[in-house]
Amino acid sequence: MVRYLPVIIILVLFIYGLIDCLRTDAGEVRSIPKAAWLLIIIILPLVGVLLWFFFGRPRYLPEPTGHTRAPLAPDDDPDFLRNLELSRRHKAEDERLRKLKSELEAREARLREQHREDGQQQGGKNRQDNPDAKP
Numbered sequence: 001m002v003r004y005l006p007v008i009i010i011l012v013l014f015i016y017g018l019i020d021c022l023r024t025d026a027g028e029v030r031s032i033p034k035a036a037w038l039l040i041i042i043i044l045p046l047v048g049v050l051l052w053f054f055f056g057r058p059r060y061l062p063e064p065t066g067h068t069r070a071p072l073a074p075d076d077d078p079d080f081l082r083n084l085e086l087s088r089r090h091k092a093e094d095e096r097l098r099k100l101k102s103e104l105e106a107r108e109a110r111l112r113e114q115h116r117e118d119g120q121q122q123g124g125k126n127r128q129d130n131p132d133a134k135p
Contacts, residue, residue, distance in 0.1 A: 010046050017041055017049030020057065028058035 018041050026034045037056045041048035074080045 013049050014041070014045040017052050021052055024058060029056055030058060031055045 018038075021029075021034065021037050021041055024034065029037060031037075037048075037052055041052055044051075
């Protein structure tokens with residue numbers, strides 16, 4: 001088993017390096033184009049993978065520590081407070097619109113009722129003025 005260990009390590013490195021190269025965006029690859037790196041990794045498995053890790057793989061730099069923001073309590077977080085204020089405004093606007101809609105529906109109902117009453121009164125006048133009219 002121990003004598004197969006180097007072969008297993010090389011195979012694992014080869015597969016990892018090949019997949020890493022395939023998944024890396026072509027614009028982030030350093031030194032030479034991505035297709036050339038793939039050829040180098042396939043033709044020279046161990047050397048190609050090592051070259052890829054040292055010269056071709058993108059450098060992922062950690063974020064600067066000076067600009068990190070400590071987690072804030074919700075009442076200290078300006079984004080949370082802004083979203084809370086927007087939510088409150090939306091709810092107030094929805095309530096105002098609901099109230100206006102109910103008032104409009106009530107007015108429309110009163111106008112329909114008034115129109116019906118006016119029509120009935122007009123119908124009664126026409127019957128009184130014209131005795132030949134059929135009911």
